[in-house]
Amino acid sequence: MRTPRDTRASTCNPVHVSPAGTTAVIPDDDETSSRRRILNATAEVLARSGQTKLSLSEVALQAGVSRPTLYRWFASKTELLDAFGAYEREMFDTGISRATAGLRGTDKLDAALQFIVSYQQTYSGVRLIDIEPEVVIAQLDRILPLMRTRLQRLLSGPNAEIKAATAIRVAISHYVVRSDDAHQFLAQLRHAVGIKQ
Structure with a gap:
């Protein structure tokens, strides 16, 4: 044991x-x-x-x-x-x-983006930026590449790395300055990765 x-x-x-x-x-x-x-x-x-x-x-x-x-x-x-x-x-x-x-292609990518929006807006731990911005900003150097790599796995095509990096930067900006509009946040992520509305 x-x-x-x-x-x-x-x-x-x-x-x-x-x-x-x-x-x-x-x-x-x-x-x-x-x-x-x-x-x-x-x-x-x-x-x-x-x-x-x-x-x-x-x-x-x-x-x-x-x-x-x-x-x-x-x-x-x-x-x-x-x-x-x-x-x-x-x-x-x-x-x-x-x-x-169970999802594939664009459906899988879109579900991941929806999860990112929901996670950022509902999970209490993600608001550490409000209390200790300097700690969070120092950690972003390590976190950004991890997040980009994870999202890039769901993308295909020659611009996958750029799309993933752009979407993660959008997500980080919504984290730093809290988004009050989940629909806009999701629409921006979809635009960044090329999902047609």
Whole structure:
């Protein structure tokens, strides 16, 4: 039987993406349930306090676990933030996979774009820019190429790289200056990748 520390390296639990684009993790055993609650609580605490002021005590309280339970999974703030970053990427990737399952070509690409819009507008963790813009801007250097590469996989043709880069820049601009119009956001992403309206 693996210890909680060994489990950290494994993949996270399945994520259910509702038609509205919100995510909910499917429950499983008590051990990984505690870990998952801690990671979900981290999103809520980050949305209030940011990374710099993140308190492990506040995360434990939000998750409804004791501090020793939190420390059993994450020995430090850095460890928690690293795990949370991986968890967020997995939630996003799982959401995209579910949104595009069984689709091909333009339908698959369009479903991915719809998921991006919905994700940015419903997930509380994505508003860290409001609290710590300097932290987010510093991370964009690493995040932009990853996002571009993931979207480019859904594109074809000689301009796939340019289309993916343009769409991701549009998405980032809507993230930095929050979009209040999901239809415009989606229309701009569709235009960037060449999907006819």
